Amino acid sequence: MKKTRWFSAWLALAAACTFAGPPAAYAQEKWPSRSIKLVVPYPPGGGADLVARSLGEALYKRMGQPIVIDNRAGGTGTIGAAAVAKSAADGYTLLLNQPGPGVTALYTLKSLSYNPLRDLAPVILMGKAPIVVLVPANSPYRTMDDLVKYAKAHPSELNYGSPGIGTAGHIAGEMLQQLAGIKLNHIPYKGSASTANGLMGGQIALGFDTIPPNLSLVQSGRLHALAVASDVRSPNLPEVPHGAEVSLPGFEVYTWYAISGPAGLPGAVVDTLNHATNEWIASDEGRKRLDELGILPQRGGTPEAFASFLQTEARKTETVVRAAHIVSE
Structure with missing residues (x-):
């Protein structure tokens, strides 16, 4: 009789461990336990x-x-x-x-x-990281004010480039038009390198892209930066003004x-x-x-x-x- 009672108790305990064990172990599993x-x-x-x-x-x-x-x-x-x-x-x-x-x-x-x-x-x-507004080195537009004034007087004349449709550069180009009340034509390129080439080759009047792929071009004088689409200046281009500094508060695209x-x-x-x-x-x-x-x-x-x-x-x-x-x- 004692053996029977002991065996029954053991079965009950084993059953409890069987059904209660895995969830408890799962809940207590330390993350991460694998790659x-x-x-x-x-x-x-x-x-x-x-x-x-x-x-x-x-x-x-x-x-x-x-x-x-x-x-x-x-x-x-x-x-x-x-x-x-x-x-x-x-x-x-x-x-x-x-x-x-x-x-x-x-x-x-x-x-x-x-x-x-x-x-x-x-x-x-x-x-x-903010988007930067770029123009060719020989561009007549040396400031954002120069660019905006010309674009307002000549709607739909200027072409701008970006690394592609829907990129941050594209969004920045469209935001600038909406904030400044100007009209530009978008030329989508395939990546940063081709956008920069379009600028230096004179196919587009301005471009919008991230700073790193264009930093050496700006520092060497092959491209000129008009502004960064941010609420602060970029440490990479500390001399370039941000949106609010060129009378475009809210011009922020990252x-x-x-x-x-x-x-x-x-x-x-x-x-x-x-x-x-x-x-x-x-x-x-x-x-x-x-x-x-x-x-x-x-x-x-x-x-x-x-x-x-x-x-x-x-x-x-x-x-x-x-x-x-x-x-x-």
């Missing part, structure tokens, strides 16, 4: 890829698990972003987020398989670098990632990498600050895109 995939929605070698690889090494040192960089290019960044948005919200698939897949595509693409504001969880905005995950990412995962990334931003390696990309000094922050930034960017971008009727396939 993390960081999706970069662009080809290797670009700014986003360089940030991801540098950050990945730092996160490995801080969290003890490998960061696997997955370059999933295509669809102006939306293919990689969609894959992350549809992945499990367990912290093992993340996105190196940027304006195109993170905001702009929502308003410029006819169809999008995810909503970046709803289906991606904000983790951290690492930093933002390319930015951030970390996002699928919606529903656990709060503990977000906090751990946010803390570790802020540490990298403050490190010598992080500062060096972000300096190279023309990132403004205000860097890092909380998930809540990034979420608020995204809402502001979305409102601003939607206004510009709708007014300019920017649509891409």
Whole structure:
């Protein structure tokens, strides 16, 4: 009888462990316990890829698990972003987020398989870099006032270039027209190099692009910078005025670098990632990498600050895109 009672008690205990054990163990599992995939929605070698690889090494040192960089290019960044948005919200698939897949595509693409504001969880905005307004070295426009005055007197005469439809440069060009009350013709190029060549070759009167690929051209005198689309001057071009300084308050367009995950990412995962990334931003390696990309000094922050930034960017971008009727396939 004692054996029977003991065996029955053992069976009851075993059953309790069988059904209660796995969930408890899962809940207590420390994150991360395996490698993390960081999706970069662009080809290797670009700014986003360089940030991801540098950050990945730092996160490995801080969290003890490998960061696997997955370059999933295509669809102006939306293919990689969609894959992350549809992945499990367990912290093992993340996105190196940027304006195109993170905001702009929502308003410029006819169809999008995810909503970046709803289906991606904000983790951290690492930093933002302003767009610069460029003209050829021999341009008659030496200031933004020169340019705006001429464009107002000669509507639709001047052509401007950007690295492509829906890029931050394109958004900046359309925003300038709306703020200044001028009309320009957009010439979309395929990338920064061809935009700069168009400027130096005289095919376009002005161009809008990020600072790093054009910095040496400005410093060598082959291009001239009229303004940066920002509320502060850029440390890379400290002599170039920002929007408000050229009577264009609100002229702010940035390319930015951030970390996002699928919606529903656990709060503990977000906090751990946010803390570790802020540490990298403050490190010598992080500062060096972000300096190279023309990132403004205000860097890092909380998930809540990034979420608020995204809402502001979305409102601003939607206004510009709708007014300019920017649509891409």
